[in-house]
Amino acid sequence: xATESRDYTEATETDRELTMSRAMVEAIAWEMRENEEVFxxxxxxxxxxxxxxxxxxxxDEFGRDRVMDVPISETAYLGAAVGAAQAGMRPIxxxxxxxxxxxxxxxxxxxMAKNTYMSGGSFSVPMVLTTAVGGTYNDAGxxxxxxxxxxxxxxxxxxxVPSTAYDAKGLMHSAIRDDDPVVYMFHxxxxxxxxxxxxSGPKTGVPKEDYTIPFGKADVKRPGDDVTVVTLGLHVxxxxxxxxxxxxxxxxxxxxxLRTLVPLDTETVLDSVRKTGKLLVVDEDYQSFGVTxxxxxxxxxxxxxxxxxxKRLAIPDVPIPYARSLxxxxxxxxxxxxxxxRELHE
Amino acid sequence: MYEQMVTAxxxxxxxxxxYLVGKQPAFDISAGPIxxxxxxxxGHEASGAGVCMHLRDDDTVTAPHRPHxxxxxKGVDLKRxxxxxxxxxxxxxxxxxxxxxxxxxxxxxxCSGIIAQGCPPAVGAAMAAKKRNTDSVAVAFLGxxxxxxxxxxxxxxxxxxxxxxxxxxxxxxxxxxxxxKDRVTDVQNGAQRAAGFDLPGVRIDSDDATAVYEAAGEAVxxxxxxxxxxxxxxxxxxxxxHFMGDAEAYRxxxxxxxxxxxxxxxxxxxxxxxxxxxxxxxxxxxERAHERVEEAISWAKEQPEPxxxxxxxxxxxxxxxxxxxxGGSAADASGDAxxxxxxx
Numbered sequence: 001x002a003t004e005s006r007d008y009t010e011a012t013e014t015d016r017e018l019t020m021s022r023a024m025v026e027a028i029a030w031e032m033r034e035n036e037e038v039f040x041x042x043x044x045x046x047x048x049x050x051x052x053x054x055x056x057x058x059x060d061e062f063g064r065d066r067v068m069d070v071p072i073s074e075t076a077y078l079g080a081a082v083g084a085a086q087a088g089m090r091p092i093x094x095x096x097x098x099x100x101x102x103x104x105x106x107x108x109x110x111x112m113a114k115n116t117y118m119s120g121g122s123f124s125v126p127m128v129l130t131t132a133v134g135g136t137y138n139d140a141g142x143x144x145x146x147x148x149x150x151x152x153x154x155x156x157x158x159x160x161v162p163s164t165a166y167d168a169k170g171l172m173h174s175a176i177r178d179d180d181p182v183v184y185m186f187h188x189x190x191x192x193x194x195x196x197x198x199x200s201g202p203k204t205g206v207p208k209e210d211y212t213i214p215f216g217k218a219d220v221k222r223p224g225d226d227v228t229v230v231t232l233g234l235h236v237x238x239x240x241x242x243x244x245x246x247x248x249x250x251x252x253x254x255x256x257x258l259r260t261l262v263p264l265d266t267e268t269v270l271d272s273v274r275k276t277g278k279l280l281v282v283d284e285d286y287q288s289f290g291v292t293x294x295x296x297x298x299x300x301x302x303x304x305x306x307x308x309x310x311k312r313l314a315i316p317d318v319p320i321p322y323a324r325s326l327x328x329x330x331x332x333x334x335x336x337x338x339x340x341x342r343e344l345h346e
Numbered sequence: 347m348y349e350q351m352v353t354a355x356x357x358x359x360x361x362x363x364x365y366l367v368g369k370q371p372a373f374d375i376s377a378g379p380i381x382x383x384x385x386x387x388x389g390h391e392a393s394g395a396g397v398c399m400h401l402r403d404d405d406t407v408t409a410p411h412r413p414h415x416x417x418x419x420k421g422v423d424l425k426r427x428x429x430x431x432x433x434x435x436x437x438x439x440x441x442x443x444x445x446x447x448x449x450x451x452x453x454x455x456x457c458s459g460i461i462a463q464g465c466p467p468a469v470g471a472a473m474a475a476k477k478r479n480t481d482s483v484a485v486a487f488l489g490x491x492x493x494x495x496x497x498x499x500x501x502x503x504x505x506x507x508x509x510x511x512x513x514x515x516x517x518x519x520x521x522x523x524x525x526x527k528d529r530v531t532d533v534q535n536g537a538q539r540a541a542g543f544d545l546p547g548v549r550i551d552s553d554d555a556t557a558v559y560e561a562a563g564e565a566v567x568x569x570x571x572x573x574x575x576x577x578x579x580x581x582x583x584x585x586x587x588h589f590m591g592d593a594e595a596y597r598x599x600x601x602x603x604x605x606x607x608x609x610x611x612x613x614x615x616x617x618x619x620x621x622x623x624x625x626x627x628x629x630x631x632x633e634r635a636h637e638r639v640e641e642a643i644s645w646a647k648e649q650p651e652p653x654x655x656x657x658x659x660x661x662x663x664x665x666x667x668x669x670x671x672x673g674g675s676a677a678d679a680s681g682d683a684x685x686x687x688x689x690x
Contacts, residue, residue, distance in 0.1 A: 039477065065477065066477075070504065071500070071503055071504060071507060073496075073500035073503060073504060075466060075496055075497045075500050075501075076465075076466045076469060076497065076500035076501045076503065076504040077466070077504060078466070079463075079465070079466020079467050079469070079470065079497065079501070080466050080467065080469040080470035080473055080501075080504060081470060082466065082467045082470055083406070083408075083466065083467030083468060083469060083470020083471040083472075083473070083474070083484070084470040084471065084473050084474040084477075085470070086456070086467065086470070086471070087406065087454075087470070087471045087474035087475075088474070089474045089477065089478075091470075103496075106460060106463060106497070107463070107466055107467075107497075110458070110460055110463065111458070111463065111466075111467060115449070115456070116660060116661070116662065116663055117442055117660045117661050118439055118442055118443040118447040118449065119438075119439050119442075119443060119447075119449030119451075119456070119660075120437070120438065120439035120440030120441070120442045120443065120449070120660055121440070121659070121660035121663065122438070122439065122449050122450070122451050123449050123451055123456070124663040126663075155661055156661055156662070158662070158666075178664055179662075179663040179664040180662045180663050180664050215666065216666050216667070262666075263666030
């Protein structure tokens with residue numbers, strides 16, 4: 001297997017733009033070509049190509065033995081991925097919607113995440129659990145959650161949340177090569193699906209060659225001096241839009257895309273907070289006990305004296321509603337972010 | 347096979363002695379040299395030995411929370427396993443697993459504390475074997491109380507539909523903690539459930555190690571030859587409580603007596619005698635087993651406990667380069683992309 005890696009900032013400039021799903025699949029296909037031990041399994045991943053296009057085209061190149069449709073039995077196939085990973089293979093197992101984790105959480109957090117620790121390091125579990133997250137398309141409470149905090153809270157899993165095609169590819173290469181279980185959470189709204197339009201941000205230039213993005217390195221998407229906005233996933237793009245609006249008002253927002261929750265790049269957040277003194281955290285997960293509280297706690301622990309104001313925007317602890325007006329109300333929008341930054345800036 | 351069974355029985359008898367040290371007269375589960383719960387498998391030996399006799403080191407076994415007899419039969423390092431049970435640094439899992447979570451990569455053994463949890467990973471090991479075109483197999487052991495778990499039934503289905511080399515072995519000791527089998531299922535012959543997945547199912551209606559050996563031989567060969575999974579149910583007996591400290595108030599006296607009367611080890615000894623093995627020879631085997639057990643226990647007790655700092659190790663095989671909560675530099679973590687994207 002090739003091990004060449006480099007910092008994302010040094011990547012080749014390219015005119016070729018890909019959607020996030022195409023970028024993900026390109027990394028998976030590259031790794032499958034290089035390493036016969038990599039295989040992909042999940043529901044509707046072979047003939048369908050993944051409900052969210054996470055595996056489009058892989059069946060044609062790699063066949064059913066390496067791109068496996070499985071029965072609707074998440075406990076069995078996610079647990080089987082653990083067993084295959086402990087045997088030294090590198091399975092990628094897809095949980096179609098993160099909302100379905102409940103039927104298989106035992107295999108995820110008691111086996112996948114803990115077996116390395118409980119075995120005293122004698123077993124590794126080098127698997128990737130891919131899963132679709134997020135709302136904004138009116139699919140209600142069982143198909144629209146993000147649940148970033150749930151997976152990041154439980155020790156033993158690395159948790160990755162790409163927001164652009166460039167990151168999606170580099171983080172997928174890193175995830176597959178990593179010796180630990182990685183939960184790779186892709187937002188449906190960013191994938192570039194024909195039936196669910198993306199904002200303009202996630203489609204980016206993507207080099208043809210392979211490259212890795214190290215875990216634990218946040219991306220400062222937009223430097224700014226007045227307020228720090230920390231976010232991830234879909235809300236990176238909403239925060240960027242908000243920052244453009246704010247710029248017209250003379251407010252200079254710095255936008256940080258966390259990219260990985262485990263490990264978390266605390267230092268980049270602290271550096272920014274030391275500069276701006278004001279912190280807004282935006283998250284599509286539930287507010288309580290989640291990413292927003294965690295980031296603010298770390299900022300308080302590491303840079304309390306520099307902080308003059310903090311605020312958070314997240315789903316206000318209600319299940320995701322169905323009706324458009326209700327979902328729009330609870331899911332932080334661009335205007336909500338801009339308003340929160342203005343409030344902090346006053 | 348007899349030696350494995352005698353070793354397992356004596357091992358558990360000795361664990362009882364050690365476990366009770368410091369826990370009497372007032373029972374305190376956290377006191378004494380062996381911390382935590384202890385689930386003993388005395389009375390289950392026929393299944394572990396009868397099945398594992400057919401297995402090689404490269405075959406995978408997953409066992410449930412009552413794992414010692416299976417681990418011994420699979421060839422798990424007895425000294426390091428004992429050290430693990432005593433919570434020592436040199437234990438199989440460096441003191442992080444304990445008796446319900448033993449892992450030995452040298453013989454591909456793992457066990458777990460949640461009912462039927464080992465079934466999907468066994469299917470995964472079988473999947474790996476098939477993909478790699480090896481002839482190794484996987485065996486998932488579980489108790490009869492686990493056969494109503496979705497994970498077991500999902501695993502049977504997944505293994506069946508992909509013709510995977512896996513054998514499911516149900517140890518039926520009649521009791522799921524305090525629940526007797528007839529109150530949890532109307533299917534008294536658990537092996538019949540195989541029919542629902544179009545698989546062969548075999549029930550050994552007695553704790554006859556020889557019969558287990560023969561049935562398992564067929565099932566393992568079937569798996570190795572690429573002909574798919576088999577379900578075996580073995581009647582065993584629970585000679586002790588569910589866990590050490592269980593007063594078994596729910597269990598009729600007659601049931602406990604019957605469990606002790608029907609002893610697979612005695613039964614196998616009779617068989618061996620009838621085939622001309624002398625008492626002296628059986629004694630010799632027993633002595634050898636006892637010595638091995640004593641040696642493992644003495645060694646384990648001499649081992650040091652892990653240092654407190656080790657609690658922070660092994661969360662990841664490839665740990666992030668910094669502890670995120672200590673205010674350390676995350677930038678350090680990005681410096682070595684090769685490490686983060688580590689090859690295997």
